[in-house]
Amino acid sequence: MIYEPSVLAVVVFFAFVGVTLGLSFWLGGKAKTSxxxxxxxxxxxxxxxxxxxxxxxxxxxxxxxxxxxxxxxxxxxxxxxxxxxxxxxxxxxxxxxxxxxxxxxxxxxxxxxxxxxxxxxxxxxxxxxxxxxxxxxxxxxxxxxxxxxxxxxxxxxxxxxxxxxxxxxxxxxxxxxxxxxxxxxxxxxxxxxxxxxxxxxxxxFETKEGGADGYEFRTLGPFTTKTLEADLGTDPETEKWSVVAVDSVWEETPFVRLKNEQGTVTVWKKEEDAAGKFLLTEAQSLTKTADGKVLVNGLPKGSRKGEPELHPVGHISKLPEGKTETGPLGLLTFFSTLQNSEVILWPKTKVAELDGSSTTVYYQKPTHGSQVLRPGEHPRFKGIRSNxxxxxxxxxxxxxxxxxxxxxxxxxxxxxxxxxxxxxxxxxxxxxxxxxxxxxxxxxxxxxxxxxxxxxxxxxxxxxxxxxxxxxxxxxxxxxxxxxxxxxxxxxxxxxxxxxxxxxxxxxxxxxxxxxxxxxxxxxxxxxxxxxxxxxxxxxxxxxNMNVSYLVGWAFSVAASANLPSLIMLLFWSKTTKQGIIAALIVGMVSSLGWILLSEDTFTQVYGLLAEDAWMPFSQPGIVTIPLGFLTLIVVSLMTQPKKSVAE
Amino acid sequence: MSAPLHNRLAMVLFSIYLLLYGGFIVINLFMPDLMEKTPYAGVNLAIWYGFGLIFTAIILAFIYGFSFTSTSKQASGDDSASSQEVSK
The missing domain is CATH 1.20.1730.10 (Sodium/glucose cotransporter)
Structure with missing residues (x-):
């Protein structure tokens, strides 16, 4: 998307920062001692x-x-x-x-x-x-x-x-x-x-065909696989379009690329029905060519409003009982309405092309509201629905x-x-x-x-x-x-x-x-x-380019593994020794950090390696390293009890 | 209420929450389909339970807070004696 700085946003923004800084300097006079x-x-x-x-x-x-x-x-x-x-x-x-x-x-x-x-x-x-x-x-x-x-x-x-x-x-x-x-x-x-x-x-809520810029995403078809090119010719809008030849990379994907009369290539997703016919729903594509150019839906990406850019997305395609809008909603009807609607989500797939360019395809995924409102859809939470x-x-x-x-x-x-x-x-x-x-x-x-x-x-x-x-x-x-x-x-x-x-x-x-x-x-x-x-x-x-919440997960895991065992045991176990605390801190910190660095998530997202090569069986260390911290503290403390208490 | 009683109350309230949070995780792990059921007002269990956990946390916090009002100053410890002089 293209973001144009709005004057109002900039003014409000600097006013905030200004007030914050001013407050700091003013209060600064009050803190002279450590x-x-x-x-x-x-x-x-x-x-x-x-x-x-x-x-x-x-x-x-x-x-x-x-x-x-x-x-x-x-x-x-x-x-x-x-x-x-x-x-x-x-x-x-x-x-x-x-x-x-x-x-x-x-x-x-x-x-x-x-x-x-x-x-x-x-x-x-x-x-x-x-x-x-x-x-x-x-x-x-x-x-x-x-x-x-x-x-x-x-x-x-x-x-x-x-x-x-x-x-x-x-x-x-x-x-x-x-x-x-x-x-x-x-x-x-x-x-x-x-x-x-x-x-x-x-x-x-209201039903729409596209996002806030007013662009309506198109659907072509129904087609039969063999005659796609011929079928395109029967529609006045697409009669001069052609299908881009499928290579070994695109063959693996559910997408079809179409070239229009100006030679612009757009990406479409195939949606097959039971009768073997299929529809093409319009996807969006972002291509980084081998020579460093950026293409949006087949055209060079613009830098100002009105020039080619990815369209803003996210809409409801169907509301319950065929309604087109709901009017004001309550705290519960917000969920119950969504529960029975259909929402268009936009997952993405990355395609590394043979000529060295890479294309990210964002495609429409009509999803029932009940599925949107249940846990276990995000890859990180696949454990909920996996065996x-x-x-x-x-x-x-x-x-x-x-x-x-x-x-x-x-x-x-x-x-x-x-x-x-x-x-x-x-x-x-x-x-x-x-x-x-x-x-x-x-x-x-x-x-x-x-x-x-x-x-x-x-x-x-x-x-x-x-x-x-x-x-x-x-x-x-x-x-x-x-x-x-x-x-x-x-x-x-x-x-x-x-x-x-x-x-x-x-x-x-x-x-x-x-x-x-x-x-x-x-x-x-x-x-x-x-x-x-x-x-x-x-x-x-x-x-x-790192995912923000993923990084925060790191910090939580390390904090919980390193700090919590010592803190809890110090409060609740009188036999805790200083050696126990030091050992628990070190073991918790090193094990959780090590686990994260050798996990599947880090392999794929940081090093760009294959998930199968990761050393650790799963990505989140907590369930192993938090108990490990406690265990270390207990064992080391028992080994280092002061002589006096042993004699007593 | 005396300090040991407060500690006990804290442990009881903590355990209640732990059970509820544990229950949420167990349902997600072993009976995920249950989360899709809509027990009341057309809103599913996942949302009810999630909101429930947040409201429970707030209610437990208030119960704990109000348990001190009867004996307001009693539980406050002597923090100057146990803190350390680090800068020496």
């Missing part, structure tokens, strides 16, 4: 902190990734919403109060509270840094994804803008301004999502990692140090759960709304939510895009701050035995913020 810098002096009111939790947590992956996944596959994206929220139950009932009671600045402080061991501090610091950097990559990629269509900049410019803005926020004021940015962003995200959902309900044990384990493993990962994410954990006591930690978690839960309920409406909005960009699922907003009103698009961008800003600043805390407290203080006064600590933290920020910018540019 306590102020890392934990806002523990003076943040619990309600503000609770909404800031939502700000921290509802990252680019939650907002853009989940809506996009629902818009392209249906219910499955909502499984992430369910899993992400479930993790907060662990945070509230198990982690919140002890974290506040035991620690001061970082997650490592809490783990180390009983032992005063430099080993724990260093290992936990490294783990914080690893998880934060993994979590940073998708946020930065998300930033680039957003800025490209919004402002018309290339990907790397978007990443650099976010990186620099965040570094400014973090360096200027630390936790105080980060918290207020998160509060602002968390509230705006939820409020505007609610408004968007209400507008969506008021609009209702293979490894697919089922993969699903179980992902749901486990989501459940256990939340309460182990360093940038969430440090937020417990910004409030004054355990009661405030508990209350802010409750506010967080309410805010986040409410948002996740909206995510299903927004995702499904985007699916049938006619506004989807087939090449970019992450843009589903902003494009849904655009299909409703231009100002809504401006607001949602700006909020999505501040979403990235907020989460990234939280992550950078968590990393800076780990470097300053856990690594510099214990590994290099640097003695620092208060002002020096803040200086080191700011310096490390800049360094981590620059690393994040570089990685964000390198990983441009």
């Amino acid at each position: 306590e102020g810098y890392f934990s806002a002096h523990g003076q943040i009111p619990w309600f503000i902190n609770g909404v800031a939790f939502a700000g921290d947590y509802l990252s680019a992956a939650s907002f853009l990734g989940i809506c996009g996944m629902i818009a392209f596959y249906g219910y499955d994206g909502f499984l992430y919403s369910i899993g992400y929220l479930a993790g907060w139950i662990v945070a509230l009932f198990i982690v919140a109060e002890p974290m506040k009671r035991l620690g001061k600045f970082t997650f490592a402080d809490a783990l180390n509270s009983k032992f005063n061991s430099p080993g724990i501090q260093i290992t936990a610091g490294v783990s914080t840094l690893v998880v934060s950097i993994f979590y940073l990559i998708p946020q930065m990629v998300g930033a680039g994804v957003l800025v490209t269509p919004l402002l018309g900049f290339p990907h790397w410019v978007g990443v650099v803008i976010v990186g620099v803005t965040v570094i400014l926020i973090v360096v200027s004021a630390g936790m105080v301004s980060t918290t207020w940015v998160q509060f602002l962003k968390g509230s705006l995200l939820v409020i505007f999502s609610a408004i968007l959902t209400i507008m969506l309900m008021a609009r209702g 293979k044990t490894k697919d089922k384990l993969n699903f179980l493993s992902l749901m486990l990692a989501l459940f256990c990962g939340t309460a182990s994410l360093p940038h969430i954990l440090i937020r417990y140090y910004t409030v004054k006591d355990e009661a405030a930690a508990r209350k802010s978690t409750i506010v967080g759960i309410v805010t986040i839960g409410f948002f996740y309920i909206l995510s299903l409406y927004m995702g499904l709304g985007a699916m049938v909005s006619g506004a989807l960009d087939v090449t970019n699922s992450n843009m589903a939510a902003p494009l849904l907003a655009r299909s409703i009103a231009e100002w809504m698009f401006a607001a949602i895009s700006a909020i999505a961008f501040t979403t990235v800003l907020g989460t990234v600043s939280g992550l950078i701050l968590a990393s800076a805390g780990a470097v300053t407290h856990d690594l510099m203080g214990h590994l290099f035995k640097v003695k620092m006064n208060d002002a020096q600590q803040v200086r080191i933290a700011k310096l490390s913020s800049v360094v981590v920020g620059v690393i994040a910018i570089v990685l964000g540019i390198l990983f441009e």
